[in-house]
Amino acid sequence: MTAARSARKGTLVAVVSTLFVATLLAIAIGSSPSWPLVQKAFFDGTYFSTSLPDVVGAFFINIQLFVLAEILILPIGLLIALARSITNPAFAPLRIFATIYTDFFRGVPSILLIYVLGFGVPALRLPGVPKEPFFWALVTLVLIYSAYVSEVYRAGIESIHPSQERAARALGLTRFQALRFVVLPQALRRVVPPLLNDFIGLQKDTALVSILGVVEAFKQAQILKSANFNFTPLMTTALIFLVITIPMTRLVDRLAAKDRAAQQGGAR
Amino acid sequence: MARVKAKRIAAAPVLELRGVSKRYGRALVLDKIDLTLAEHEVVCLIGASGSGKSTLLRCADLLEPIDAGSIALDGRAVSADDRDADETRRQLxxxxxGFSLFPHLTALENVALAPRVALGLTPTAAEKRARALxxxxxxxxxxxxxxxxxSGGQQQRVAIARALATEPKVLLLDEITSALDPVLVADVLEALRALAKGGATMLIATHEMAFAADVADRICYLEGGRIIEQGSPEKIFGAPRDARTRAFLKRVRSVGASALR
Incomplete structure (x- = not known):
């Protein structure tokens, strides 16, 4: 009862003080002599409303890119993680390949790879090799983020105590069955928050493919900016990205907090 | 002390260890162990921590390769390096x-997993078997x-049910009450007594001397990776021949009733 009342009081204080500070800031910024200039260049209402449909339309390209990429990355990342986890000496080449893969694609700037693959490979004019920038943009994002995601999977697999695999093997399960029924189900649960974190990065990085001339939201905003010499369309694009990424970051925070609570409580 | 013994022990050995040695780096953990287990026989391994009891069980279960010697199950030589080692583990x-239950599965699923996945039973049959256990x-x-x-005692009993789910020829138990609250130990030991009465073949590493005296057909005292002395509980606890066995038992008794629960 008292706790609930003090919590309500706390919320009220927080709201009032935040509103107060926000109002002060708004007045301070709004009354500064250069504000009209800044507002006209970046936050113009007319440009905002005219650019919105175009930018939102182009954003569907970004959505297509990251949804397709995520669908491909989830299994590919897992396969790479498993390749790195194999201890059997006969599979050493596979493990070495997977290690080089993750080292390389995590270590090279994304924009460089997009450039090289998106412009370089189609320029070879190899028969049967697609030339569409969208295709190469997708390939590059999948290559890079599969490397990141495989490391997330691997950390999850390694976080499961070896006694779990031993117990499974003792029951007569094969190495693969132990992985499939005992280790992976536990590992996958643990990797959801870091996995979503990588996906937030991926969603933002879809803007990088604009260098290939793919007219996605950022490229569309650049076109509109150049046409009117006004930066507002870029702010519109930023807003659209935030609409997608902020709820996802909040979700990640909540899942991570839930995991922590479960682990401290000794729960599953 | 309710006696659970007085039963027929078949002559043919189910599990047979011959000259089994195991090293960890330089340390010789098992030194030419000879041990046979007949059907329906209950053998308790006693000895201080580090005497090799756990390693002996893990090697017998083919979870660790051995460096010398041989292991036979039902007269057939088996090894951790075998292609069909998984198949052999199903029979043990x-x-x-530490229980090592699977935390993402319910008690029932923990027990039903091996019958379904390793033995290939239908989910319904596996679940039925798990429920019965x-x-x-x-x-x-x-x-x-x-x-x-x-609770810890309940978890350990689930672990016992899980180990029984593949209908093993031998049940190996590695100090399974050591991690339990004293009040929970009784439940688990009672469950083991019932299994012994039912004719299960068991190899038990334990610190529970009274329990060992009660349930075992034979006691083996281990020290430094060797079986120093073995014999009936009456002989080992009543009239141990080896000075090292006497010293160990004296030490255990001096710790007090808690170690002899």
Missing amino acids: GIVFQ LKQLGLAAKANAYPDSL
Whole structure:
């Protein structure tokens, strides 16, 4: 009862003080002599409303890119993680390949790879090799983020105590069955928050493919900016990205907090 | 002390270890162990921590390769390096000190997993078997509980049910009451007594001397990776011949009743 009342009081204080500070800031910024200039260049209402449909339309390209990429990355990342986890000496080449893969694609700037693959490979004019920038943009994002995601999977697999695999093997399960029924189900649960974190990065990085001339939201905003010499369309694009990424970051925070609570409580 | 012994022990050995040695780096953990287990026989391994009891069980379960010697199950030589080592492990059940239940599965799923996946039973048949085992161990009401909501004693009994689910020829038990609250130990030991009475073949590493005296057909005293002395509980506890066995038992008794529970 008292706790609930003090919590309500706390919320009220927080709201009032935040509103107060926000109002002060708004007045301070709004009354500064250069504000009209800044507002006209970046936050113009007319440009905002005219650019919105175009930018939102182009954003569907970004959505297509990251949804397709995520669908491909989830299994590919897992396969790479498993390749790195194999201890059997006969599979050493596979493990070495997977290690080089993750080292390389995590270590090279994304924009460089997009450039090289998106412009370089189609320029070879190899028969049967697609030339569409969208295709190469997708390939590059999948290559890079599969490397990141495989490391997330691997950390999850390694976080499961070896006694779990031993117990499974003792029951007569094969190495693969132990992985499939005992280790992976536990590992996958643990990797959801870091996995979503990588996906937030991926969603933002879809803007990088604009260098290939793919007219996605950022490229569309650049076109509109150049046409009117006004930066507002870029702010519109930023807003659209935030609409997608902020709820996802909040979700990640909540899942991570839930995991922590479960682990401290000794729960599953 | 209710006697659970006085039963027929078949002559043919189920599990046979011959000259088994195991090293960890330079340390010789098992030194030419000879041990046979007949059908329906209950053998208890006693000895201080580090005497090789756990390693002996893990090697017998083919979870660790051995460096010398041989292991035979039902007269057939088996090894951890065998292609069919998984198949052999199905015929052996092991319960660990730390339970090692699968936390993402319910008690029922923990027990049903090996019958379904390793033995290839249908899900219905596997579940039926798991339910029967849980009931046998007094856990019928806990079938749908996750391990973290069970007490240590209940978890350990689920682990025993899980080890029994593949109908092993031998049940290996590695100090399975050491991690338990004293009040929970009784439940687990009672479950083991019932299994012994039912004719299960068991190799038990334990610190529970009174329990060992009660349930075992034979006691083996281990020290430094060797079996120093073995014989009936009456002989080992009543009239140990080796000075090292006497010293160990004296040390255990001096610790007090808690170690002899």
